[in-house]
Amino acid sequence: MAKHIWSILTTRHSIWVRCIHDYKLRGRNFWEVPCRGNMSWGWRKILSIRNIIRPHIWSCIKSGAQTNVWSDMWCSLSPLSSFITPRTIANAGFSLRSTVADMVDQDGNWRWPQAWLDLFPVLITIAVPLIVPNGVDRLVWKDLEDKTGDFQSALVWNTIRNQEEQVFWADMVWYSQCIPRHSFHLWLAFRNKLKTQDRLTVWEVGSHTNWNLMCCPLCNFDRDSRDHLFFRCAFAAQTWNEVKKLVSLGNVDDTWPSVVSWVEQHANSKNADHIVCKLLIAASSYYIWQERNNRLFKNNKRSVGQVAEVIKYSVRLRLMGFRFRVASAKQRIFKRWKIEDNGADPG
Numbered sequence: 001m002a003k004h005i006w007s008i009l010t011t012r013h014s015i016w017v018r019c020i021h022d023y024k025l026r027g028r029n030f031w032e033v034p035c036r037g038n039m040s041w042g043w044r045k046i047l048s049i050r051n052i053i054r055p056h057i058w059s060c061i062k063s064g065a066q067t068n069v070w071s072d073m074w075c076s077l078s079p080l081s082s083f084i085t086p087r088t089i090a091n092a093g094f095s096l097r098s099t100v101a102d103m104v105d106q107d108g109n110w111r112w113p114q115a116w117l118d119l120f121p122v123l124i125t126i127a128v129p130l131i132v133p134n135g136v137d138r139l140v141w142k143d144l145e146d147k148t149g150d151f152q153s154a155l156v157w158n159t160i161r162n163q164e165e166q167v168f169w170a171d172m173v174w175y176s177q178c179i180p181r182h183s184f185h186l187w188l189a190f191r192n193k194l195k196t197q198d199r200l201t202v203w204e205v206g207s208h209t210n211w212n213l214m215c216c217p218l219c220n221f222d223r224d225s226r227d228h229l230f231f232r233c234a235f236a237a238q239t240w241n242e243v244k245k246l247v248s249l250g251n252v253d254d255t256w257p258s259v260v261s262w263v264e265q266h267a268n269s270k271n272a273d274h275i276v277c278k279l280l281i282a283a284s285s286y287y288i289w290q291e292r293n294n295r296l297f298k299n300n301k302r303s304v305g306q307v308a309e310v311i312k313y314s315v316r317l318r319l320m321g322f323r324f325r326v327a328s329a330k331q332r333i334f335k336r337w338k339i340e341d342n343g344a345d346p347g
Helices: 002-009 015-025 041-048 050-056 086-091 114-119 121-125 153-160 180-190 197-202 208-213 226-232 234-246 256-266 272-298 304-319 327-336
Strands: 057-060 138-142
Touching (some): 002 015, 002 050, 002 057, 002 153, 050 057, 114 121, 138 153, 180 272, 226 234, 226 256, 226 272, 234 304, 256 272, 272 304, 272 327
Antiparallel strands (some): 057 138
């Protein structure tokens, strides 16, 4: 949506932008168009996010002829329309379409009325921009640190998203060698957002009688939860102990806190063995969760050995696409995982 706004403001060459200017704006300033009446969902959505996007789209003044002095962002007090009303502007003999260039006289001074300087003393603090007669004003994106640059979706996202401190397990979930669907599942697990029975009970989904009768579909013993499934459940523990033999996770037992403790120490490690460990943890949690759902909703069951083989196959397949920096590490890992080494890393 922000990209659409940018296209409109920069008058990008496209039929859609031309239609917006001809039939939606009709000569009006984009920032001042009212959001009311019968309009499409897309157009209404674009107008509704203006207050989020507006503070970050700034005009770099050259000639000042392309920048609206009242509604555009070009100085620290922008938009001036936030405290100077249309009536005040009209009474002073100015137009709502006045540009920055229109408000600077031939001597390079502001044309603010004296009464305005008494009424709005903050206007005195606005420095007169250096006007370049043949220049063209340019729109830029300004982030939260007041750094400006060309519009990019990544910049917009990093500016308007809800910023929080990075969690210690971030590099455990998202890294270049990860398997995306496994990482997404692991992200949910770390945030404890999987729809396990203990969480559904809190939401009071279904009758209390049904929930009291429910238990873990894997071991038929305890109600499933994140900590139970990874990997305290008897089925999950057997699967975990079977697959972790292939990596250096001997100190990690079948409890979630033990897994978290390992992650806290090695999540950001670039060591090949640690990356394989991360792959295995993610794959194990993913396929155990998959087995849990298959038993609960499809009545399909696999043995511990079958689930363990699926986990191994998934990791093995990913390892075959690795580019190893150290040849000895590749040989050691391929030998342990029974992968045929063709003698060359993939490009």
